[in-house]
């Protein structure tokens with residue numbers, strides 16, 4: 001698609017079959033459930049994984065605070081542009 005604004009790509013995961021899929025949607029629909037292409041259940045949006053994943057389970061013990069974003073260092077991920 002060339003004309004108009006590019007719609008952002010969102011990732012969804014199906015709670016029933018575990019399928020992850022991506023969907024181009026307008027921003028205002030991003031948080032709405034999307035039908036799973038495999039089983040048609042309501043799949044929820046996958047939150048941004050850049051900041052959500054904690055590395056604590058991989059053996060890395062950078063246990064200072066532990067709540068700050070790994071990529072930007074901010075206390076909340078809203079400021080992380082990655």
Ligand SMILES: [Zn+2]
Pocket residue numbers: 014015016017018019036037038039040041
């Ligand atoms: Zn499914």
